Amino acid sequence: MIKTTGILAAGAAATMLMASGATATTIVIDDFTDSQRVANLPTTDFPSASIVSGGMFGGTRYMEVLNQDGVTSGTSLNGENGALTFNNDSGTSGVGYIVYDGTSDRDDATNTEIGPGVNTSGLNENLVIGSEAQTFFSFDLSNFNPGSGGSTALFSAFVWDNDGNRAEFAEIIGAGPISPNLFLSEFVGEDIDWTRVGALAFSIDSREGTSPLGTYGGDNFDGQVGVISVSAIPLPASVLMLLGGLGSFFGISAVSARRQRKA
Structure with missing residues (x-):
């Protein structure tokens, strides 16, 4: 026998x-079907910061914008109909923040820093689908268009684990091709436990500035991103x-x- x-x-x-291997798992961070608009304008019907609840990562989305000082026009972030749009009016630059931390309340709704007030204990999410070198954030950039004039912006991504450890990624965008994939292994900073993610955030800053990557910024920078998700490289x-x-x-x-x- x-x-x-x-x-x-x-x-x-x-x-x-x-x-x-044939059907890699995908975690949707946000498909932007839950509408939200924030704008930093001299006169506006929209707040400069707000929170909505829905089907996004962690169940809530916080957005905030700030424009450069001394201007008469403004900066806005608009999430609706499957896309997030960052817009600067003529002659304007600004910064937009978007945070997923599972909380419907934030202490720094008017703070220019993304760190204070982020709830790093509200989530306990595992984002590792393959190894860290195989797992990546995927950004739908099919309609991304930074506009004309040579303006650039600093794109940043931040992650905290449930112990409060933080790592981040930064890239200057607008001057050339942009990869739609951001691998977990590309984040730098503290040792992050990707199996216990406590908060996730992104920012885009078109104000003139300098970083280790070089100088960036300029007026009229606009851009749009579709679905943000986490995927893994399928087996060869x-x-x-x-x-x-x-x-x-x-x-x-x-x-x-x-x-x-x-x-």
């Missing part, structure tokens, strides 16, 4: 690996073929074992 339990289990494992086709071959082998072996038992 030949035992088939191990063979069937291995075949099932191969099948599961094939399935996971060669690995899938190998797993497929193993699955076939295990299937044949199981049939042979059944025939021998009948004999």
Whole structure:
């Protein structure tokens, strides 16, 4: 008598690996179907900061904008109809913040810094789908257009784990092609536990400034991003073929074992 339990289990494992490689898991951070608009204008019907609840990561989204001092026009962030739009009126630059921390209240609704008031204990989310080197944030940039005039902006992404550790990523955008993928391994700072993410935030700043990456900023910078999600690199086709071959082998072996038992 030949035992088939191990063979069937291995075949099932191969099948599961094939399935996971062929259909990589995706975590949607925000699809911007829950409408929200904030604007920093001399006269406006919109607040400069607000919070909405819905189907986004952590169940709440906080947005805030600030424009440069001494201008008569303004800066806005608008999330609706599947897109987030950052807009600066003519002759204006500004900064926009968006925070996902699972809280409907923030202490720094008028603070220019993104850190104070972020709730790092409200979430306990695992964002590691593959390894950190395989898992990435994906930004739909199909309608991204920074406009004309040569203006650039500093894009930043921030993450906190439940212990309050923080890491971030920064990139100057607008001067050339932008990758839609940001890998977890590209964040720098404190040692983050990506299996216990407590808060997540993004910012875009078109005010003139200097960073280790260089100078950035300029008037009239606009941009739009669609769905933000977390995905993983699927297994290479060669690995899938190998797993497929193993699955076939295990299937044949199981049939042979059944025939021998009948004999």
